[in-house]
Amino acid sequence: MERVGVFICHCGSNIGAVVDCARVAESVKDYPGVAFSTDYKYMCSEPGQEMIQNAIREHNLNRVVVASCSPRMHEKTFRACVAKAGLNEYMFEMANIREHCSWVHAGRNEEATEKAIDLVKMAISKVCNNEVLMKGHAPVTKRALVVGGGIAGIQCALDIANNGYQVDILERTPSIGGKMSQIDKTFPTIDCSACILTPKMVEASSHPNIKLITFAELEKVDGYVGNFEVTIRSKARSVDMSKCTGCGTCMTKCPGKADDEFNMNLRKRTAIYTPFPQAIPNKPVIDRESCLKFKSRKEGKDVCGVCAKLCPAGAIDYEQQDELFTERYGAIVMATGYEQFDHSIYGEYGYGKYPDVISGLHFERLVNASGPTQGHIVRPSDHKEPKTVVMVKCVGSRDPEHGKSYCSRTCCMYTAKQATMIRDHCPDTKVYVFYMDVRTPGKLYDEFYNRTREEYGVEYIRGRVSKIYQDGETLRVKGEDTLLGRQIEIDADMVILANAMIPNPDSERMAQIVGIGYDKDGWFTESHPKLGPVETHTAGVFLAGACQGPKDIPDSVAQAGAAAVKVCALLSKDQLETEPTVSKVDNKLCSGCGLCVPVCPYKAISLETIQERVAGKTIERQVANINGSLCQGCGACTVTCRSGAANLKHFTNAQILAEVDALCQTIL
């Protein structure tokens, strides 16, 4: 016999000013199953919760409905509340009469009250069909994987390792370090990027709890929170890591040449290479695309082999192959970072054809002491020092038509930083910055921007650049000064574009491998924009750094630390509680059609063979099997299932139809 208690919350004036709460409580008093009904100003307050618990005891209630805010807000609160009074926490339902009613129907009090009554009746009908559910348990593998070895990944791994847990860093390129290793100076302090990064790289490589897996890719992720099974492809390095001492002799005579991507193709590197002098691990790889030996092998020949002849340790191994291996992890942190937007889509900036129109990251390499020009700021075309430099902000950012709709957040500051660096290196050089807005929220950021203008004499022009074209040796930059309302033309020797940040080009594929969400631009989606900034919708997978959205170094480091805390909280448990609100399959109804298998976004469903006795014979047939630890209770399988065999616990077909019936009765 159902004995439902109904509690209508005023939420102060949030609900009470629109919905007549007393009338709602009164009107459901005699609704089938209801044993008690009342209203109160703040149901979530301590007296409110006591009121519920007392009513449970006094009226011998076995089910409870609270009509108040969104379950996202207080479902946990009330579940705990009824559990304290001795009920199973799943014998509780919430009717959302705030977000779904009073807030959206303000001023239409009569209709809002009617709607609130309907919503409450639906909740009562549902709760009458609720069943007692118990949370499950799963063990935890006490090891974490950090995907991406940039500053976010390194920091996150260090924080996890320092908490005493094992952690692996998976890095696609031959060295950890990421974008920060390419940057010369950091804002707003102008301290050397490498000087603050390399100690962290060294710490990560020598930490007893950290294992570096470089030159490797994420191939496959199976399993679930606490028990991920990750397949990793270790790419053929052509160098035996156990033998190589990192002496660098092999690189001295290599005749193969390729564009040096670390230096933004501003110079060439050898085919056997380490990306930069402080690389970790400081052991080279052979880029098979540009290696003479591998190129000649494609033509059926076998030439060169200089590096193998030179190597004193005999570490060169041309026969190495990619290797796949599987590791188990309890948690995964995605820290795959960003890439720079390609400005060559913009015709007004010359479609990337002009050598002296460069991007911000190009400039970082130009001004770096170990870069292609030993830190001298010169034009790529003729290696002359520029006397006039024009900088253009928002290249690809805030441009929904051709680029990205979002603000890349870092460009205003890195442009200001680069402008001051030009003025420092070349005091006679004029610097102009074209901007739409200057956005410098951040500690000491606006002060830095003001110094750029006032002390360094950088001229800021509010307006867009309409065209850049080569005019003899100089670049003619045409634009608009929208503050003065006039067109301007500047003869520049070099133009630096503040290119937008975009996700790693592979981010969408990575998200699909790991099973997390991403937005229209490819940034990974956090579980809540305000209250879950490092979590994802997939339990056990966390986000750190710019893979979630444009971020500067301080924000990336902060988020990496936050992700590490979440990982440690997870790994500190011996067992994990699992939600019982998952799908189950009624084998009697399941035809084994398998439609639910590809529909499941969490790869929780597989087909299994069962034995049955039919008409005296034992037959084998296939049915869908749901892994309750993987299932997130989304319900996709239940709507796909043609025979109605799949049913989501706590949201069963019977419960949903009871709600529909309750609603239709009032309409009819």
Added chain:
Amino acid sequence: MDYAYFPGCSLESTGIEFHMSAKAVTKALGINLIEIPDWNCCGASSAHTRGHWISLALPARNMAIAEAAKLDVAIPCAACYARSKQVEVEVSQSAETRAKIEEIIGRPYKGESKARNLTDILYRDLGVDKIAAKVVRPLDGLNVLTYYGCLMTRPPELACDDVEDPVSLDEIMKALGANVLQWGFKTECCGGSLTACRPKVGLDMTQKILDAAIKAGADCIVTACPMCHSNLDMRQAQLAKHDHNYHMPVFFITEMIGLALGMKQKDLGVDRHFIATEEVMCKLEEYEQEQIQKMMNEGGEA
């Protein structure tokens, strides 16, 4: 290759060379142009300042006649092209616009007949290989600048080529053997009709383009717009009055093709320019002689 042909008013007056050369060249290249019977002015440069519907209805009538014959329309003039394309796009995107236009012009027009720029037809439909195959007198040694003006590529939704860096004229000129120079003025505005109503503003714009052409070291400018042609060709005399002396011949793309195809200057209208084209002709002649001399010398040595 059959197309309806809309010459427009310019090609019967200031841009008659374009008309003559377009007809001669298309014939030689196997493109069949059928002039739209009883065509009317497309209203370019003036109608759209008077009213939206008249600016659409004027070109719509021509397009409707072509559509009845199930032909796309070849339009040499960039301004006529832009106006005709505008109505084609608007009618094909909105049933309401279509109904209103059909009511005004008193005949059906669904927007199925497409407005096509003649240069685009030569570049895309015919292809530069077919043009190159017919070249008998390559323009080798000639330094040319291509000039598209604003109407071939703007607004972007009507553009028949890349908006910021169009290439059709470049590719055709290369196929003819010319040396195509690079400059930043391909799509700058020549001043259009401003040279008539606000001469100071318009002439300044024309002057900037001519200055840049001289700086780039061009022998001549090649265009596909009669308005650009008259501004650049005709206004040089006016600029001379202000002590800006130029001698920069300006050709239509079809004149250049005609010359490379071995046609007579007179048949192409090249003799009708304000700025004499002799120097360009002489340069071609000289280059040819040089090459012949070279070949003979080499032959002698062998």
